[in-house]
Amino acid sequence: DAGITQSPRHKVTETGTPVTLRCHQTENHRYMYWYRQDPGHGLRLIHYSYGVKDTDKGEVSDGYSVSRSKTEDFLLTLESATSSQTSVYFCAISAQSEGTDTQYFGPGTRLTVL
């Protein structure tokens, strides 16, 4: 298993509160990603990082921000959570070596916004 952990694994919060999800890797991979999974939508990319302090937006980035101050940590922040952000969030990493683009996923964080 790829060394990826996510914290917390479950969180319930109220609308309007800030929330930060953490992804930690021990593989020293350059690329890290945040996805959300919702029924009927598969996995949709929120933000990704291609190095320390280098990040870019994905398909569904509105309402989310990210930061990466160390290779091993990638943080996803919901500045003011809304009910539409209730979802399961997955972090992924990739070495992007050998041209395969294979990504390896963490166990997920289930977030409920009331």
Next chain:
Amino acid sequence: DQQVKQNSPSLSVQEGRISILNCDYTNSMFDYFLWYKKYPAEGPTFLISISSIKDKNEDGRFTVFLNKSAKHLSLHIVPSQPGDSAVYFCAAPSYGKLTFGQGTILTVHP
């Protein structure tokens, strides 16, 4: 604009039979495809991939077929086992990012 589509939300198969999961794509620039499997309460795990220079890739009970002219790929599982019951996603990389299909829930009945 859904560039990768899995049009069957679910599939039910008897143990020992073949499972065929389908995936269509619209972007002709895609040249590599991956299949992921996801169990409840776990993250997706990489299953098998195929490059566009091939039309078939096999790994044990899992085979992926690619039809470039039809922009279609399929995952065959033979024989299917109850432990294969999961959600299966196809995905295509582009500029370091993966685009996923909506997923197909496979249920294998004993």
